[in-house]
Amino acid sequence: MVSGLDGDGAAHGRLLAALGGYLRGHFRKRIGPGAADVEDLVQETLLAVHLKRGTYDRTLPFTPWAYAIARYKLLDHFRRSGSRASMPLEDAGDLFAVENPEEGAVRRDVGTLLAKLPARQRALLRDVKLTGLSMEEAALRSGMSTTAVKVSVHRGMKRLQREVSDDDR
């Protein structure tokens, strides 16, 4: 995003292409697959991201910014088609949740967050929360006891939550 803001057209194109993929999945889940509207929404959102990119604050994570635009465009779509009046803001949780990195754009922000943890804890969190290994499998891989893994993962999650809520302020 930042190189795109600085005028790197190729980077900007790569960002939009990647974002388009996530958006397609995101919108499909909410208005049904195969609807022609999905592609329109993707295009509208990409256009909005492009036109409004000056409102992105480089010191903040990219995902919430892009998600807010996608949500706005989706609400706008519902308003126009009159089919559904509201969409809960809590859905934003899907995108931020470490356990549910279905929208790959999140991975970058998650990576930034994870980088704040010690290497060992980071590897454990990645195994358990992102790759989806069980506590036992992760314990086997790291050579730690299952209990130690559980504690470490739990503390890591706590710390990440703290980091995220600090960012919000």
Add this chain to the structure above:
Amino acid sequence: MTTADLIEALAGDAAPTPPIAAGRRVAWAVLGGAAAAFAVLLVWLGLRPLGDAVMSASFWMKGAYTATLALAGLLLVGRLARPGARPGAWPAVATAAVAVMVALAALELSHARPGEIPALWLGQTWDQCPFRIVALAVPVFVGVIWVLRGLAPTRLALAGAAAGLLAGAAGATVYGLYCQETTAAFVATWYTLGIAACAALGAAAGRWLLRW
């Protein structure tokens, strides 16, 4: 047009884009709007004798109250102008300002004799004050909405309400240069009512005016 074509076109149009200083733009709109409201006030109502006013605590109490609300509104608008930003602590600051003002009013009324209460509460101009505040808020509101349209608010009613709060509080600050009411009970009721009306109108108008 396929999405791939669109992306290619947009990538070709990727001129360097400096971040927009949203707060600064809004602040300029407020200054411009407040200057316009001041001009309207001079022509419409004139000023109160300010020489005496600046010596009185009530003048500064009113000014501090409305300026605090305006500042909270300004910072709130600056946040809501960006997608994904949270309101933060500013709604709480505005609420706290109102709470302090209401507490002052309650203190004042509790010390008053029963016969004095209507005079303290209603003053001379209670039936005009809220409407005048709404009228004086219009220039700032227009300016702030215009700036917001160039940014990207995604919660339209909330952003509109914040713009209304900001405009109402700025309008009330300007109106304080005319209004000779001095009691906390008056300010806590009628000023707050005028500003709240602006916020409500802003929320309703924002849904339409801020679409993009």
